[in-house]
Amino acid sequence: MRLDRMRRSSNVEDARGQKAGGGGLGGLGGLGGGGRGGLKLGLGGIVLALIASWLLGIDPRIALGVVQGGAAIAGAGGGGAPAASAPTGVMGAPTDAAGDAASAVLGDTEETWTEIFKAGGAQYKPPVLKLFSGEVVTACGRANSGAGPFYCPGDQKVYIDLTFWNELETQFKAAGDFAQAYVIAHEVGHHIQTITGISKQVREAQARANKAQQNQLQVLMELQADCYAGIWAHHAERSRQILEQGDIEEALAAASAVGDDTIQKRMQGYVQPESFTHGTAQQRMQWFKRGLETGSMQSCDTFKAGA
Numbered sequence: 001m002r003l004d005r006m007r008r009s010s011n012v013e014d015a016r017g018q019k020a021g022g023g024g025l026g027g028l029g030g031l032g033g034g035g036r037g038g039l040k041l042g043l044g045g046i047v048l049a050l051i052a053s054w055l056l057g058i059d060p061r062i063a064l065g066v067v068q069g070g071a072a073i074a075g076a077g078g079g080g081a082p083a084a085s086a087p088t089g090v091m092g093a094p095t096d097a098a099g100d101a102a103s104a105v106l107g108d109t110e111e112t113w114t115e116i117f118k119a120g121g122a123q124y125k126p127p128v129l130k131l132f133s134g135e136v137v138t139a140c141g142r143a144n145s146g147a148g149p150f151y152c153p154g155d156q157k158v159y160i161d162l163t164f165w166n167e168l169e170t171q172f173k174a175a176g177d178f179a180q181a182y183v184i185a186h187e188v189g190h191h192i193q194t195i196t197g198i199s200k201q202v203r204e205a206q207a208r209a210n211k212a213q214q215n216q217l218q219v220l221m222e223l224q225a226d227c228y229a230g231i232w233a234h235h236a237e238r239s240r241q242i243l244e245q246g247d248i249e250e251a252l253a254a255a256s257a258v259g260d261d262t263i264q265k266r267m268q269g270y271v272q273p274e275s276f277t278h279g280t281a282q283q284r285m286q287w288f289k290r291g292l293e294t295g296s297m298q299s300c301d302t303f304k305a306g307a
Contacts, residue, residue: 001177001247005240008093009107013130015089020135098162099131105181109188112235127191128157149183151190153199158187172257176250183254185232189225215277220302222278223287226255227300230291255288256281
């Protein structure tokens with residue numbers, strides 16, 4: 001990936017090395033279907049977490065981590081106050097290599113989505129990328145590094161502990177800078193869903209659905225975010241020629257590695273399709289490639305395709 005052709009974002013908050021404030025919450029799920037922190041919830045707690053996630057627009061994995069720790073989810077539907085007071089980081093482009101690369105990817109997503117929104121007669125408001133280490137307090141609750149990268153609609157921030165890149169390479173077998181870029185672009189995809197109202201519509205539909213339908217809607221949300229990541233790669237290459245040989249293969253490897261079936265096979269040795277919340281490896285690769293090939297938001301209507 002040609003970082004020298006990518007603008008660094010000023011919407012990066014670097015809180016690495018700072019201690020998160022507020023009450024403790026448990027481990028959250030990561031980018032894929034399985035969390036890295038162990039959940040020890042009773043049935044009532046799980047039900048409460050899932051109801052909260054569907055009504056307030058939070059990834060169910062985040063809500064499970066929040067309820068585990070016993071804290072309220074404050075303002076998670078958008079614009080509310082954080083669940084606890086968190087130290088703010090330094091805004092601006094980080095100077096270390098890993099932080100600089102993340103800033104470059106975020107900046108390039110800003111270039112792409114600003115142009116797409118402008119073409120549609122709208123103004124794009126980018127998310128903030130918050131880099132943290134260990135633990136962080138968000139508007140969706142408190143998370144630790146076990147959450148993996150995630151997006152919180154309550155404060156419209158993408159959260160990443162950059163040590164996840166090591167796990168992406170060693171445990172998920174998805175190495176490379178463009179694999180990392182795919183992860184960031186996927187989370188930005190969730191931001192697009194939030195500001196366009198898609199997330200709200202899906203949560204309302206989930207509140208009226210049975211468990212199987214709720215999971216399926218969540219899968220379609222995640223696959224659309226993968227497609228949006230492909231849209232970014234399409235426009236970034238067309239406008240700025242950022243891709244190098246092997247980059248697309250890196251992104252596809254990452255998409256495959258975080259498929260529900262891949263993770264379940266690795267974690268428990270068998271697959272439970274009824275529990276999928278992110279889609280299979282094949283589906284995730286397919287939708288990333290669709291966005292990459294078309295560059296069109298209309299082509300990313302996973303809900304119509306799913307129906």
